[in-house]
Amino acid sequence: MPISYLEESHIFAIRTARSSYLFGINDSGTVQHLYWGSPVHAGDCADLLRAKHHSSFDAAVDRETEEYGGWGGLLYAEPALKVTFGDGVRDLLLRYDGYLMDKPEELVIRLADEYYALKVNLHYRVFPEFDLIERYVTITNGEPSAVRIEQAMSAIWSVLSLPAYRLTHVTGRWAGEYQLRSDVLSEGKKVLESRRGFTGPHANPWFAIDDGTASETSGHVWFGALGWSGNWKIAAEKTTFGHLRVSGGINDFDGSFAIAPGESYTSPVFTGGFCENGFGGMSRQLHRYQKAAILPGSRERKVLYNSWEATEFAVNVQDQKVLAHKAARIGVERFVVDDGWFGARNSDRAGLGDWQVNPQKFPKGLNELIDEVKSLGMDFGIWVEPESVNPDSDLYRAHPEWVYQFPTRAGSQLRNQLLLNLGLPEVKQFVLDFMTNLLSSYDISFIKWDMNRTVTEPGIADERQQREHSDWIRHVNNLYEIWGELRRRFPNVEFETCAGGGARIDLGILRFADQAWISDNTDALDRLHIQEGFTYAYDPSVMMCWVTESPHGMNGRRLPLSFRFHSAMMGGLGIGANIDRWSEDELAEAKDYVEQYKRIRLITMHGDLYRLSSLRHSNVAACQYVARDGQESVVFAFQNAQHFGAWERRLTLQGLDPDALYEVDAGDGRAVTQHGSTLMQVGVALGFSGDGQSRMIRIARVER
Ligand code: GLA
Numbered sequence: 001m002p003i004s005y006l007e008e009s010h011i012f013a014i015r016t017a018r019s020s021y022l023f024g025i026n027d028s029g030t031v032q033h034l035y036w037g038s039p040v041h042a043g044d045c046a047d048l049l050r051a052k053h054h055s056s057f058d059a060a061v062d063r064e065t066e067e068y069g070g071w072g073g074l075l076y077a078e079p080a081l082k083v084t085f086g087d088g089v090r091d092l093l094l095r096y097d098g099y100l101m102d103k104p105e106e107l108v109i110r111l112a113d114e115y116y117a118l119k120v121n122l123h124y125r126v127f128p129e130f131d132l133i134e135r136y137v138t139i140t141n142g143e144p145s146a147v148r149i150e151q152a153m154s155a156i157w158s159v160l161s162l163p164a165y166r167l168t169h170v171t172g173r174w175a176g177e178y179q180l181r182s183d184v185l186s187e188g189k190k191v192l193e194s195r196r197g198f199t200g201p202h203a204n205p206w207f208a209i210d211d212g213t214a215s216e217t218s219g220h221v222w223f224g225a226l227g228w229s230g231n232w233k234i235a236a237e238k239t240t241f242g243h244l245r246v247s248g249g250i251n252d253f254d255g256s257f258a259i260a261p262g263e264s265y266t267s268p269v270f271t272g273g274f275c276e277n278g279f280g281g282m283s284r285q286l287h288r289y290q291k292a293a294i295l296p297g298s299r300e301r302k303v304l305y306n307s308w309e310a311t312e313f314a315v316n317v318q319d320q321k322v323l324a325h326k327a328a329r330i331g332v333e334r335f336v337v338d339d340g341w342f343g344a345r346n347s348d349r350a351g352l353g354d355w356q357v358n359p360q361k362f363p364k365g366l367n368e369l370i371d372e373v374k375s376l377g378m379d380f381g382i383w384v385e386p387e388s389v390n391p392d393s394d395l396y397r398a399h400p401e402w403v404y405q406f407p408t409r410a411g412s413q414l415r416n417q418l419l420l421n422l423g424l425p426e427v428k429q430f431v432l433d434f435m436t437n438l439l440s441s442y443d444i445s446f447i448k449w450d451m452n453r454t455v456t457e458p459g460i461a462d463e464r465q466q467r468e469h470s471d472w473i474r475h476v477n478n479l480y481e482i483w484g485e486l487r488r489r490f491p492n493v494e495f496e497t498c499a500g501g502g503a504r505i506d507l508g509i510l511r512f513a514d515q516a517w518i519s520d521n522t523d524a525l526d527r528l529h530i531q532e533g534f535t536y537a538y539d540p541s542v543m544m545c546w547v548t549e550s551p552h553g554m555n556g557r558r559l560p561l562s563f564r565f566h567s568a569m570m571g572g573l574g575i576g577a578n579i580d581r582w583s584e585d586e587l588a589e590a591k592d593y594v595e596q597y598k599r600i601r602l603i604t605m606h607g608d609l610y611r612l613s614s615l616r617h618s619n620v621a622a623c624q625y626v627a628r629d630g631q632e633s634v635v636f637a638f639q640n641a642q643h644f645g646a647w648e649r650r651l652t653l654q655g656l657d658p659d660a661l662y663e664v665d666a667g668d669g670r671a672v673t674q675h676g677s678t679l680m681q682v683g684v685a686l687g688f689s690g691d692g693q694s695r696m697i698r699i700a701r702v703e704r
Contacts, residue, residue: 013042086145117142153249154270178533197455227507230476257470308338310578331594353395381446423474543571650683
């Protein structure tokens with residue numbers, strides 16, 4: 001049983017395979033967090049629940065570790081919940097009001113205000129095999145008047161007794177997403193957040209905490225990821241009593257909303273976990289959890305070609321057909337037309353919102369291209385950006401009132417576009433209808449769903465309809481409902497989440513998305529950094545990577561095709577170059593890599609990822625994927641630059657059986673058979689000499 005209640009000591013104990021999580025009900029009826037970390041005997045921990053008196057100046061400091069504290073009374077830390085009741089009282093005093101345990105892995109702790117009929121249920125869903133707990137809350141208003149919610153976090157994760165707390169998170173910007181940062185926290189708050197209406201490239205709702213000594217392979221790590229694709233906030237607060245509380249949920253900034261009498265609100269899920277084996281172990285737990293409980297499917301990732309970088313907006317049926325023929329020749333399985341196929345979309349200045357096939361570009365309709373693509377043995381995929389509109393579009397001319405706008409303001413344009421208020425029922429219906437029409441009219445197997453601007457001026461043009469601030473939340477909920485409905489209506493269509501690169505990837509949207517476009521930066525070397533940061537939190541099976549041109553358009557960097565392919569083969573392989581310009585030799589080489597990829601993709605998709613070496617600490621980057629049955633493994637290794645004369649770099653592997661024999665094929669005729677222990681302790685010689693080198697090494701267990 002993963003969850004138990006110790007009646008005598010009033011302690012709830014959550015036990016996963018490799019962790020314990022304890023909280024209890026103290027004398028004042030407060031639910032108090034007690035412990036989270038390596039497994040302990042809950043029965044030994046009764047004294048942790050004792051009131052911790054400090055001084056009259058810091059009364060009830062025990063509340064610092066409240067499991068879910070409302071703002072009121074003596075709480076001065078970041079509150080989990082802040083409300084204003086109908087009579088104007090803003091003081092919330094939540095007390096324990098019983099528990100429910102309908103399923104062995106699920107616990108509901110009921111809290112109620114001392115005076116008002118406001119109930120808060122804390123939900124815990126335990127994943128014992130991944131050492132993870134999903135937490136969220138439901139808030140029910142039993143009062144006769146509306147209750148205003150000013151802040152409602154999904155959960156607070158507490159770590160109580162480390163000598164130092166180091167926070168690891170990702171930051172970035174367009175074309176430079178998922179850059180890792182680590183800092184030891186001093187007292188006060190470090191806030192990671194988005195106020196941009198979507199998850200954002202500047203930060204991502206994932207965190208990891210350690211004592212400053214954890215490494216990729218060792219040390220205790222506490223971590224969490226929030227499933228919300230709108231404004232979010234994660235606040236890591238180190239108190240002056242040496243505790244750390246990490247609260248997370250929908251951002252309270254401009255985010256208050258009302259719960260009507262008799263109604264409830266349910267927060268997004270905030271997943272937390274503990275790992276004894278460093279950041280590598282943490283990532284593998286998160287990856288396995290995402291595969292098992294978040295991602296909608298586990299279909300084999302098809303090799304795709306996307307013509308965006310080749311043609312940009314200059315899409316036409318002839319050029320696309322030429323590209324499709326070349327793509328089929330190198331083994332591509334899915335041909336995707338990106339932006340530019342619809343309306344008057346000849347640049348980013350017009351057409352967005354007019355989802356009719358452009359008759360100049362496709363005089364005989366889109367089926368001419370789809371038929372050609374299908375006859376070449378490939379699937380067809382297409383790009384859409386349903387939430388956006390250019391002012392220069394028929395849609396905007398017909399419905400200027402559909403965009404976010406304050407009545408007295410002109411509104412900001414970004415990439416020459418405005419954003420539709422998806423919270424409006426008529427806008428939601430429009431998006432659902434045109435997508436349904438598109439997917440029922442054509443044989444489309446893949447949708448790349450983009451979102452190329454942030455939310456600004458989140459109001460409604462018609463001031464009579466000016467409503468509460470919860471448009472932020474409604475947009476995201478309606479987006480999820482649309483994706484959910486489209487998946488139900490078109491179960492064979494796969495969806496990719498994209499937002500000007502990787503700005504909308506989180507555990508919320510990933511419940512609906514098969515794959516994710518993690519960055520518009522396709523420079524294979526920059527990608528090693530971006531992909532590394534991405535895999536700290538997210539499963540590489542969703543990570544789409546394209547092979548593009550050299551020299552690269554963004555950085556001017558020249559890299560051989562081998563390096564570009566190997567870098568992209570670590571996730572879902574795509575090709576985004578103008579392959580019509582590739583020589584016969586390049587096409588033949590590409591075909592060979594595509595074939596190699598098809599042989600290893602089940603390992604990268606379903607296996608466990610070990611990050612062996614990082615460009616943050618060395619000139620070699622390397623990742624190893626080990627099949628879940630342990631029979632096969634594949635390693636990708638890269639040397640960005642050679643320094644100070646050649647020396648033989650050996651790469652020690654991970655995740656193998658020390659006593660088993662493995663055949664190691666480095667692709668250069670150097671196949672050897674060695675024990676797992678040798679490969680993990682002595683390592684594999686990489687044989688690199690020079691800049692821009694890379695290698696794919698295949699490892700197969702040999703039966704004796
Ligand atoms: C965004 C996407 C790109 C491409 C363009 C099209 O930037 O991230 O991959 O689809 O839009 O306009």
